[in-house]
Amino acid sequence: MKKYFLIVVLIFFVSCNKQTDRNKDNFVIGFSQCTTDDDWRKTMNEEMFREIRLSQTDRFKLIIKDAKGDNQKQIDDIEELVNSGIDLLIVSPNEADPLTKVVNETFDKGIPVITVDRNINSNKFSAYIGADNFVVGKEAGLFAVELLNKKGKIIEISGLKGSTPAMERASGFRDAIQNYPEIQIIKSINGDWLMENSIISTDTLFNNLRDFDLVFAHNDVMAYGAYLSAKKYGIKPFIIGIDGLNNPNAGVQFVLDGYINGTFLYPTGGDKAIQLAMAILNKEPYERYNYLNTIKIDKSNARMTRLQGEQIGDQQSKIDVLDGQLSDMYSVLRTKNTFLLLTSSLVVLVLLIAVLTFYIMINKNRINKELGNKHKIISLQYNTISKQRDDLIRMLKITEETKEKKLQLLTNIYHEFRNVLTIIKPPVKELMDFQHNEIVSKKLSVVNKGAERLLRLSEEILNYTNNNIYNTVLTYTNINLSKFVSNNIDVFKQKIIEKRIKLIQNIQEEIYIDCDVSVIEKVMYNLLSNAIKYSYEGGKIVISLIDKDTNVLITIKNSGKGIPSTDLPHIFTRLYQAKNLNSGLKNEGTGIGLALCKELVQLHGGRINVDSVENEFAEFTVIIPKNHQQLNFEDEALTGSFGISPDKEVNNSAKENTILVVDDNPDILRLIVNIIKNEYNVITAYNGEKGLEQVLNNSPDIIISDILMPIMDGMTMCIKIKNNPLISHIPIILLTAVDSTDSNVKGLEVGADAYITKPFNEELLKMTIRNLIAKRNRYKDIFGFTKFVENFSRTKAKEDQDFIKKCIKYIYENIEDEHFTIDHLSELMNVSRSSLYKKIKRIAGLRAVDFMKAAKLNYAARLLFNSNLTVSEIAWKSGFSDTKYFSKCFSIQFGSNPSVFRNKLINQN
Ligand code: FRU
Numbered sequence: 064m065k066k067y068f069l070i071v072v073l074i075f076f077v078s079c080n081k082q083t084d085r086n087k088d089n090f091v092i093g094f095s096q097c098t099t100d101d102d103w104r105k106t107m108n109e110e111m112f113r114e115i116r117l118s119q120t121d122r123f124k125l126i127i128k129d130a131k132g133d134n135q136k137q138i139d140d141i142e143e144l145v146n147s148g149i150d151l152l153i154v155s156p157n158e159a160d161p162l163t164k165v166v167n168e169t170f171d172k173g174i175p176v177i178t179v180d181r182n183i184n185s186n187k188f189s190a191y192i193g194a195d196n197f198v199v200g201k202e203a204g205l206f207a208v209e210l211l212n213k214k215g216k217i218i219e220i221s222g223l224k225g226s227t228p229a230m231e232r233a234s235g236f237r238d239a240i241q242n243y244p245e246i247q248i249i250k251s252i253n254g255d256w257l258m259e260n261s262i263i264s265t266d267t268l269f270n271n272l273r274d275f276d277l278v279f280a281h282n283d284v285m286a287y288g289a290y291l292s293a294k295k296y297g298i299k300p301f302i303i304g305i306d307g308l309n310n311p312n313a314g315v316q317f318v319l320d321g322y323i324n325g326t327f328l329y330p331t332g333g334d335k336a337i338q339l340a341m342a343i344l345n346k347e348p349y350e351r352y353n354y355l356n357t358i359k360i361d362k363s364n365a366r367m368t369r370l371q372g373e374q375i376g377d378q379q380s381k382i383d384v385l386d387g388q389l390s391d392m393y394s395v396l397r398t399k400n401t402f403l404l405l406t407s408s409l410v411v412l413v414l415l416i417a418v419l420t421f422y423i424m425i426n427k428n429r430i431n432k433e434l435g436n437k438h439k440i441i442s443l444q445y446n447t448i449s450k451q452r453d454d455l456i457r458m459l460k461i462t463e464e465t466k467e468k469k470l471q472l473l474t475n476i477y478h479e480f481r482n483v484l485t486i487i488k489p490p491v492k493e494l495m496d497f498q499h500n501e502i503v504s505k506k507l508s509v510v511n512k513g514a515e516r517l518l519r520l521s522e523e524i525l526n527y528t529n530n531n532i533y534n535t536v537l538t539y540t541n542i543n544l545s546k547f548v549s550n551n552i553d554v555f556k557q558k559i560i561e562k563r564i565k566l567i568q569n570i571q572e573e574i575y576i577d578c579d580v581s582v583i584e585k586v587m588y589n590l591l592s593n594a595i596k597y598s599y600e601g602g603k604i605v606i607s608l609i610d611k612d613t614n615v616l617i618t619i620k621n622s623g624k625g626i627p628s629t630d631l632p633h634i635f636t637r638l639y640q641a642k643n644l645n646s647g648l649k650n651e652g653t654g655i656g657l658a659l660c661k662e663l664v665q666l667h668g669g670r671i672n673v674d675s676v677e678n679e680f681a682e683f684t685v686i687i688p689k690n691h692q693q694l695n696f697e698d699e700a701l702t703g704s705f706g707i708s709p710d711k712e713v714n715n716s717a718k719e720n721t722i723l724v725v726d727d728n729p730d731i732l733r734l735i736v737n738i739i740k741n742e743y744n745v746i747t748a749y750n751g752e753k754g755l756e757q758v759l760n761n762s763p764d765i766i767i768s769d770i771l772m773p774i775m776d777g778m779t780m781c782i783k784i785k786n787n788p789l790i791s792h793i794p795i796i797l798l799t800a801v802d803s804t805d806s807n808v809k810g811l812e813v814g815a816d817a818y819i820t821k822p823f824n825e826e827l828l829k830m831t832i833r834n835l836i837a838k839r840n841r842y843k844d845i846f847g848f849t850k851f852v853e854n855f856s857r858t859k860a861k862e863d864q865d866f867i868k869k870c871i872k873y874i875y876e877n878i879e880d881e882h883f884t885i886d887h888l889s890e891l892m893n894v895s896r897s898s899l900y901k902k903i904k905r906i907a908g909l910r911a912v913d914f915m916k917a918a919k920l921n922y923a924a925r926l927l928f929n930s931n932l933t934v935s936e937i938a939w940k941s942g943f944s945d946t947k948y949f950s951k952c953f954s955i956q957f958g959s960n961p962s963v964f965r966n967k968l969i970n971q972n
Contacts, residue, residue, distance in 0.1 A: 088345075090122060091123075092151050093126050093128070094108075095152065096127055102312075107155075107180075111125060111337050113379070114337035116390065117386065132157055137154075141169060150174070151174060152176045152177070154179065154183075156183050156227075159181070162183055176189050177191070180193040180194075181228055183227075190343065192332055193330075194355045197238070199329055200235025200238070200239070202239075206327075207236070208243055211301070215246055215275075219278075220252055220286070222285075223255045224253060226256075229281055248279075252264045252268060256284070257285070277300055277303065278300050280304050284306075286323045289302055304325075325360060327360070543574070544574045544575065544578070545572050551591065554588075564602050566606070567604070574610045599622070604619070626675040627677050634657055635673075664685055668733060718744045720765065722739055722766070722767060725766065725769060726747075735798075750773055751780030784814075796828075867903075869892065870888065873888055874888065878922055879942060926940060928965070934961045934962055
C-alpha cells in the first residue's frame, strides 16, 4: 500500500512540475562580442538584454562574453560557451580568419550560429545580421563624390584589416569612386576601429601631408580622431564617418557639431539579432541574410535625427523603468504561483491521505475480521485440546481407579492368604513339636518354612499393592553374595528334585557387594520360582553369579517353552501375563512378580534383562552395582548427564533432546532417569532452586519435576519458569504423589503442561514427554537457547560457547537498560574492551555492538511469542528506545517485521 501511495505522490509532483514548466524548451543564447570598449557595442549589448526582457518569458537566457579585441580570447570564449551547453551562438568575430575555425566547429556540432555585424570566412553560420558593409561603403563613396564635386584627393582610415566590415566598406567605397578618375585615394592608413589609433596615425600623416581634400574613416570615432588632428594643423578637409550612432558624443552629434560632414547609419541591431535567435530556437522560418538599412546623415537631417534619437532615448529609459516594474511584478507573480502550486499540492496530498486512510481503515476492518475468525478457530481448537486434555485426565483417573480396584482385589486375595497361613501355621508347629520321626520332622520343617515365607511374601505384596515401593528405604549391607545366592537356591532344592530338574550352578566365590538383602532375596525368589515353574519335568536350570567390573551379574536360565518374542517387551509390565506363561502350564502367576523384580532392581540401581527363544529357553540377567554410593547431585547437575559412562557419551551426542528431572528423592530420581535415559540426555536437580539454575544454564527441552521439595517447591519453580520469557516456552511435567484435583488444577494454572501422579505409568510418562517434545521442537530453532548460542558461535569449543553464553546472560540481565554498552559488558566479563571486541569477532563473526543487538532481538522474538505485550513495549523491554529502528533491525534479523513474525507464529500454532 505504502508503495502505491508513493507512486501516486510521485506522479502528482511530476505532473505539477510539468505544469510549472509547461514548455520544457528553455534556451541559453551565448553571445561572443569582439569588444565592448566603444558605445556602439555597448548599445548593441543593451539592446539585446532589453529584447530578452521584453520577450516576457523566462525561456531565454543571454550570456555575453567580451573578447576585448583579442582573437585568442574570443576563441576561448566561444569554446567555453559551447561547453557550458548553450543552445545558440551569436558571434561578432573580431577578425574573420582566426575565428572561422571555432565558429565552424560550433556550427558542425549542430549549434545554430548567428554572425552579427562582422562575419567569418566560411558559410558555416545559420544567419547573418547587420548592414551590408559594401553598400555602406558605396554610399559613403557616392557622398564623397558629391562633396568633392567629382575631383579631389582622399585619405582613407581603415578599420581592423582582418575584419569583414573594413574589407567590404573599402571595396564599396572604391566601387563608388571608380568612375571618377579625378578622384583618388592617396593614402590608406590603419585605425583599427579605434579613435586613439586614428589620432596617432593622422597626426603623423597630417604633419607631412596637407594636400588632400577628404578623409573617409570606416567609422565615426576614427573620423573624429582625424578631425582633431586636422584641427591641430589648421586644415579643414571634408570628413566622412560610418555608424551614425544617435547617442550623445557619437556620430550624429559629430555632424551636428560640424566635426564631420556626414555619417552613414550602421545599425547596432542587437534587438534584431535576439529576435532572429528566438525565431531559430523556436524553429520558426527566418532569413539567412538579414541586412539592416543604412541612411546618410548630414547637415540636412542631423538635427531631426538627433531629436528623434533623444526621444527614442527617453522612451527607452521609460521602457526600462516599466520593464523593471514589470520584472518586479513578474517575481511577485512567480511567488504567488509557487504558493498556489504548493497550496494545491497540499490539498491534493491531504486528499490522497484521506483516501489512503479510508483504504487503510477498510483494510484494517477486514484484517480485524480475519483475525477475529482466526481467533475463533484458535479458541475452538483450544477448547478441543482442553477437552482432550480433560478427557485424558479423566481416562487416567479411570485407569488409576481400575488399577486401584485390581490391586484392591489382589490385596484382598493376599489377606485371605494370610488368614489361611495364619490358620495353617499353628497346627504345623504343634505337629513339629509333638512328633519325633526325623523324616516327618524334616518335611514339617519345609512346610513351616514355606508357610513363613508365604506369609512374608503376602506382607510384601501387600506393601507393593499399597504403592509403597517408591517409599521403600533400602538398607545396604555388605554381604557375601555368593553365599547368599547359594542359600536362596537351597530353599528350592526340594522342588528341583521333585521336578527332576538338572541344576547347574556356576557361582563365583567370595563376591562381596553392598545391597539390601530383602531386595535381592525377593528378586532371587521370584526368578528362581519362575525358572522352576516354567521348566518342564526333567529340564535344566543354570544359575550363574559373575563378578564383572563394578557390577555383579546373576543369570538364571531355564530350558522350557520360553517366552514368545511378542511378549518379551511386556514381560516386566505390571499385570501383564504372557500367553505362554499361562498356556501349557497351570496359571500360577499374578503378573506382578517380574514387574516387582524390575522395579526392585532399578531401585537398587541395577537393571534386569530377559532373553528367550520360544520352546527353547528363558534367561533372566540381573545386573547390580557392587558398591552402593549416595548420588552426588551437585556433580551430576554440573556435568549435565546422569550416570552415563564415557562410552555412552557417544550415544548421548546422538540424542537430540535433553530432559531435566527435578526431585528430592534420590530413588525416584534414579527411577525416572532409568526410564528416560536411553532416549534422552538427562540432567538432574534435587530442588526447585537448583532446577531453575539448570534451566537457565542448559535450556533443557522438557522439565519433569516433583511438587513437594525443600528450598523451592515445584509449583514455585514452575511459576518462575513460566514468567521468564527466556525459558517460559519449555514444557513442564509436574510429577507428584499428591493426587488431588486441587493440585492438578493448580499445576495447570501455574502453566504446567502436564500433570502426572505417582506411581506413574511408565508408558504414559514416555508418551507425554514425546508429545510435548514434538510440540516444543517446532519452536526450538527460534527459541532454543543452546541453538541460539550455537548460532552465534562459529567454533565448537566449549570455552568459546561458555564465553558467548556468559555475554548473552549479562546482556539479558541488563536488557531494559538502553544505556548498557559494550564498555559495561567488558567490565562485567572482566576483559578489556578491545579483547572483548576481538573475542566476539572471532567466535561470533560479528562486531560486538552487532552481537549485542542480535542478542536483544532474539530476546524480543521470545517476548513476541511468549507475551501479549505490544511491539513498542517489547522494543522498549528489549532495550530499543526507538520502535521504528527496532522494527527495522528485527526485519533484517528475522526476515519479517515484529507483527508479521508474531502472526506467523500464531498461525503455526
Ligand atoms: C564598433 C565598430 C563600429 C563599426 C563596427 C565594425 O566596434 O568599430 O564603429 O562600425 O565596429 O565592425
